Each structure stands twice: as C-alpha cells, then as structure tokens.
Amino acid sequence: QVQLVESGGGLVQAGGSLGLSCAASGRTFSSRIMAWFRQAPGKERDFVASISWNSGSTYYADSVKGRFTISRDNAKNTVYLQMNSLKPEDTAVYYCAGRFRPVLSGSPIEYDYWGQGTQVTVSS
Numbered sequence: 001q002v003q004l005v006e007s008g009g010g011l012v013q014a015g016g017s018l019g020l021s022c023a024a025s026g027r028t029f030s031s032r033i034m035a036w037f038r039q040a041p042g043k044e045r046d047f048v049a050s051i052s053w054n055s056g057s058t059y060y061a062d063s064v065k066g067r068f069t070i071s072r073d074n075a076k077n078t079v080y081l082q083m084n085s086l087k088p089e090d091t092a093v094y095y096c097a098g099r100f101r102p103v104l105s106g107s108p109i110e111y112d113y114w115g116q117g118t119q120v121t122v123s124s
Contacts, residue, residue, distance in 0.1 A: 002026040002113045004096045009118030012086055016122075020081040022096030022115055033099045034072060034079040037108055038092035038120075045095070047106035049081065059104045064090075086122045093117040 008020040020036070035050035049070035050059045058070055067086075072079040079096060097111035105111070 002028065002032070002098060004098065004113060004115035006094065006096050006115045006118040009094060009120045011121045011123065014086060014088055014122055014124050016086050017082070017084045018086060018120060019083070020094055020096075020118060020120070022079045022081075024077045024079070024098065026077075029074060029077045029098075031102070033102060033104060034070075035097045035099075035105070035111060036070060036079075036081045037095045037097055037111075038090075039095065039117075040092040043092075045108045046092075047108070048094070050104045050106065051079065052104060053102060057104055059106065061106065083120070086120075088122050088124045090120065091122050092120060094120050 003025045006022045012018050031053050036048040037045050039045040047061050051070045067084050069082040095117045096115040098113050099111045
C-alpha cells in the first residue's frame with residue numbers, strides 16, 4: 001500500500017509562486033507514474049501534470065503549461081509541483097496521485113492512490 005502526503009499549500013497573491021511537495025511511503029515509488037490534480041469548489045477534479053518514473057517524460061494541462069513544473073526525487077520518495085505566475089483561477093485543492101501502470105495519463109480514474117489534498121488560494 002502506498003500512502004501520499006501533500007504539503008506546501010497556502011495563500012499567495014496573483015503573480016506569485018508556491019511549491020507543493022508530496023511524500024510517498026513504500027518502496028515502489030520509483031517505478032510509478034505520479035501526477036498532480038486539482039479540484040475547485042463545485043467543479044470536477046482536473047488534471048494538472050504528470051511525470052514518468054525516471055522524470056524522462058512530463059505532461060501538462062494546457063492551462064498550466066509554461067507556469068507549472070512537475071519534478072520528482074526518487075531517492076526521497078517525493079514529487080514536487082512548482083507553481084509560478086499564479087492566477088486566481090488556480091485556486092483549488094491540489095491532490096497528488098499515483099498509478100501502477102507505467103503510462104502517463106490525465107484521467108483521474110486511471111490513478112490508483114491519492115493524497116488527502118492541500119489548499120492553494122490565489123488572491124487577486
């Protein structure tokens with residue numbers, strides 16, 4: 001069983017930056033596809049970014065491309081999301097997720113385990 005714990009959320013002004021971390025337990029972390037999703041109140045959970053097991057491939061939602069960067073450190077069992085040039089529409093609960101199948105995906109139903117989420121609020 002893999003457990004994920006996100007941290008780093010908070011309140012930031014528009015145009016600012018924030019970094020999220022997701023610490024994973026379990027020795028299989030290094031072989032997993034990892035991703036970030038987000039969910040605003042009253043909306044569906046949306047894909048943000050995903051990364052392959054060796055960081056060789058990344059995949060971003062169009063809405064964050066060029067502003068957000070996903071990365072991982074397998075030695076620390078941690079995946080990161082650096083968010084720059086934040087906008088009020090980036091406000092949401094951000095979730096870390098992982099999947100057993102080694103294929104990048106933007107669909108939340110294809111992810112097998114999830115963290116509890118961390119709130120990001122961007123003020124205008």
